[in-house]
Amino acid sequence: MAIPQHTIDQILDRTDIVDLIGQRVKLKKTGRTYSGCCPFHQEKSPSFHVYRDKQYFHCFGCQANGNAIRFLMDLESRNFIDVIKDLSSQTGIELPQDNQDHKRLSYKREIPKVTATATTLPPSVPQSSDVESAITIPTDPFEAFQNYPDFDPAQYDFEVPQQPITQDGNLYDLLENVAQFYERQLPQSKSAQQYFKKRGLSAETIQFWRLGYAPEDWQHLEKAFPQDIEGLKLVGLIRSSDNGRDFDLLRERVIFPIRDPKGRIVGFGGRALNDEIKPKYINSPDSEVFHKNQLLYGLYEGRKQKAQNWLMVEGYMDVIALQQYGISGAVATLGTASNTEHLNILFKQNNQITIAFDGDAAGQKAARRTLEIALPLLNDGRELKFFVMPKEHDPDSLIRKEGIETFHREWQQAPLLSDFVFALLSQQYDITTPEGKSQVMAELNQLTELLPKLGSYRYLLRQFFREKLGFNKKWQPQVNLDASLSFNIRTKDEDFAVAILMHHPFLYIHFEVLRAFIQPHELLAQVLATFDKIFDELPDNQELATYYILGACSAYHLELAEIMQRTNIQTLTHAPEMADKLASEYSLALQEKYLKDKLKAPQSLIESRNLRQQLNELTKKISLKLIHS
16 A cells, blocks of 8 residues: 555644553653653663654663654554554544545446437338337337348448446546547637737647647537546536536636646646636636645646756746746646645755745735745745745746846845745834834744744744844954864864853754763753753743753853853854854764764664664765755
8 A cells, every 4th residue: 555655744743642652651741751661671760752742752772763653563563554554543534545546536437328310211110100009119129120130230321229338437537538638629729729829838838738728619528528427527527507407617718737746637727718708717626636735737747857946836827938938847726825735745846945926915915825824834944935026027927028037037036034024024114113123023923933843943033033123233252263163173062062052042952852862961961951841931032041041050050151161152153044053063963973872882782773773864964964065
């Protein structure tokens, strides 16, 4: 059974790992985690920790770790499919059923009866009305007629009647046939060809996107596919009126076939040739094979052309026009507003994506809505840009008027989310006054609450705004940065980690993982343990948070003061981005160091295996970071 990754992710999101493990292991809340004795090895003091916010478990003793699926597989010696079926049942998320796929995607295909009409009856059949009453009608006249000894169908102007024949049809096959039908109609319509010519589309582009035309006849699909009426109704291409008469959904429209990620036709968009006809665009409805909220127009084609940069635009024609100009990564939603599913699909293609908006009030409103949808998805490493079109322009018209070079330049210069949000809020309030600055920060705090709690972006965005608004501008001594970095030769990485934590408490999220490896007697371990207990209570203001953590760590104040002075960390991390970068680097370096130390003397073969697996994954992560730095 092939289970899509997004289905697995949904199951894990709905599974409370603390509740699941708590049913099998006695857990006790300790700070930000839940701890208990490890079920994978014998121990007297608890070293097994469960993280609810990360949906993750880790044993500091045997180094067993993973998510809810891994826990059940290892504890109960069950295979993946068995566990995922169990969890899907508990969470109410349906798994794809291979044995039901055929039934779900099939329909009854019927060849209708043909009515026998004859211009001349066989000569041996009486024609006089006088003898009509003497004729005995067989139970099955067609069968009797076909068995008549002198019967020769070639002599007569009628077809041999057939019994109704039914067989299964497949919805994907049907939609492919309909797409080919629409393509064949395009050369027959001068108005449809003129529309595409007016939009500047070449014959190659029309062929690449398989564009077509739906005739104005209200029953053209019934006539073209008389045996597939049931299937056409299942995919919504044939509708029924209130009086019970069937009619075709798409009529007198240019047609845009819609593909799924595998390249299969799953639906159609139709654009009216007459602008007076409303709605201008119609999409076929959701069906067993078509789910608008989970698809993007142009995604399959972009992947096929190995697109690297992805841009979400408004409509089909924008996607097609951009592809014709050599921009293959444009996509559009299918007549619906963008949602989290759409953005996640794009983030899986690239961690850096751009969304285009019109420059009018409606575009600004759409941008604000998209912003609120996107914020919860912005894990560390993801980047979102907002490409606001000049007024009266869409991507297609902008390229045609200004040229592809200008378009590329405008796209490249599109503001990042941080700059866009600041511009958006500073337009609403007078940031030259304390009141205006306060209102901007209040709005920002509401927005940043939507960001993932685990990650540095929330902290960095707040610091960015504070600097933009002129907060916390203090005199700093000019110290040579290279000279400061030379302290690293005689200062332990642990000391730099401690210093960063004191000055930038919110960067604890980078160092939290070290608690699984570090020896408890070390100063860094004691500082991290303190953070674990109070992190959720830290004030939002960085300066207040620093005072708060220094107070909480007062038992170590002499050591901390000496480290902060020796590392000169305040100068090294004067910019939030620099602080975040250094925190990430020191965390990775310390993880590698501790893993290698533990591998020198593992407690068991199981622990050795787990440690090697973690070290391999960490090495890959460090290599990727070096490549992108």
